Amino acid sequence: MKTLLPSFVPALALALLASSPAAAAADPVREPAAAAKASEPVAAPPPASPEEAIRQTLEAMRAHDFPALAKRADPAGLAELRQKLRPVVVADSRHELTKIFFGVESLEAFDALNDQALFVALMSQLDALGGGTSSDVRFSVLGTVAETPDLVHGVYRASFTGDSGAAASTVNLMSVRKDRGEWKAILTESLNTMTERIFAALQAAVPKD
DSSP, X not given: OOOOOOTTHHHHHHHTBSSOOOOOOOOOOOOOOGGGGXXXXXXXXXXXXXXHHHHHHHHHHHTTOHHHHXXXXXXXXXXXXXXXXXXXXXXXXXXXXXXXXXXXXXXXXXXXXXXXXXXXXXXXXXXXXXXXXXXXXXXXXXXXXXXXXXEEEEEEXXXXXXTTSSEEEEEEEEEEEEETTEEEEXXXXXXXXXXXXXXXXXXXXXXXX
């Protein structure tokens, strides 16, 4: 099989975290596979404010600290991510793209990962394919607005050096919501596009048995 490096990979790490609330309810916590236990998020003090939650999330992205990023992500979004990605694994009878995107080789191994460990596995694989956020990028939170007491939207600037060598920046939105007393970053609707493209790549590349 020809190895695919989909064109959406480079933007994925940043695009997964931003503007739209996720609607899925959290799945029951699964025991992670033995190989994934080392990737479990480490304990960290919860952020005291929405602004701090956004800063911690952005710093985890910049540092490629995917366990910390998983810990800062909204549990409902992680559960929805699993729901959307599982059909990809079910359809991948040869487990080729499953290994590329998730670092596992069976549906059983996929199901053994809990939601945070699955996110860490996906982000780690995408990072290895060149999809991670550059460590040279600089983030600054410009401000926040509360839609409700438990849902806050923040605007931040990402500054970096462009392809031409000139300074460049983008202004982006990240939303956080309070979950069991902690502010968590909300996964975006970008995951819908991501899973659709992974599934399309799977259908095009994996021979039928």
